[in-house]
Amino acid sequence: MSVAEPRRIVLFRHAKADWPQVSDHERPLADRGRKDAAVAGRKLADTGIPFDLALCSTATRTRETWKLAVHELPHRPKTVYEERLYEASPGELIAVLNETPDDAQNVVLIGHNPGVHGLAEILAGQAEGDSRARMNGRGFPTAAFAVLSYDGSWKSLEPGTATLLDYWAPTE
Template sequence: MSADTLRRVVILRHAKSDWPQVDDHERPLAKRGRKDAPVAGRWLAGSGITLDLALCSTAARCRETWELAAPELSERPRTSYEERLYEASPGELIAVLNEVSDEVHDLLLIGHNPGAQGLVDILASEAEDDALARFHRGFPTSAIAVLTLNGSWQGVEPGVGRLVAFWAPHA
């Protein structure tokens, strides 16, 4: 794979979750989350990005976010539910990215904070327009960050990305 192959990683923070008396991993979406997740899906559909693969945390709130967002896309990508995304640190998320096949050009990662926000912070060495300034104001639930990377997934490391878009439902 050529070193100048452009790839995109789209990071979607799960939608707003509820806080019932259940194990954290099993927390469902709140009413607002069930409303915002399809809106995030519509933003993705309008972005022009054709996703090759979605990696989704196994947590109920991430699975439910993806179940509500995916129908908004014109074509649903292959989806893999990945236990390692739950409560993952930015370094652990990079390790997951390093395992992605180079056949994948555009990847969606559906995960949690603080890992998702930390991953964007660590990867983005530069940004377009005011995307980084808006991102630094916070990475709320249902927010989406789009980064471009050059080279293979195995070469993903801190500072290799460019934040090209940032969207949040209530911004």
Template structure:
């Protein structure tokens, strides 16, 4: 992963709460191009902006955004970030495309501990698998909403955990919220 800018952080030795916000790319079109090069459909462009609006009104701006290099994830992020009050540092990460659960966990473990909250713009099935794996607990009906919906395009899951990024593993977090545009 590229170098990451420091965001302050807690005093050494103090457990810090972090949020991992997972955004599945918006609805993509199916033109005659490679899967990596598929653009957003009209509905996807609307839903990506709606996801950005939801994030702006429900979550603090992340310190870092990790975005898959696929066209549909980059377009999703371009539309969603316009709705946020601040644009976080963004790293376009090739390893997010077609990443397995293990690869996603390894990527999160590489984040420096002075980074607070992270937004990951990725793909299914990895995005859903990661949200499910991290969520040892859930608030309200967030887990049932996420699992009932199957984590649709433009869906957002917010997982909070305490500790270092190196400690991110199965069951470490609490699913704080789940949102999808067509619920």
């Protein structure tokens, strides 16, 4: 694998969670969230990106989102459940991505707002078409994802070094 080949980073916010009497970390998906997670999985499959690695927050709602979405993909990438993704800032998310092995070409990160939306904004030095306007107009709702392209090693990923290629969010 050559670092000259663009990497793909998909920043995927968990689907809609329920609000039962449990800690925030343990909140499960709501009925709408389960439906939206599967739809998002089909949309991820439509991107044609062959994911090598999934980095998923340990929160119940992110794990459930990924479990439903990954079933829609043509192949299941290696999944790492990472505690540091829960309530992470964009800077903390970049630090986790900087640790990604360089043999991982395409990565999906399943996390939470405001960190995921903030990271998409911070990484995207450029944007194709109206992708930035669509992303900012929607505010990164649950089950939304942003697709970014990046040239370089994971260790050198930093603000402004990626291009926002696409953005998708479920209709309400």
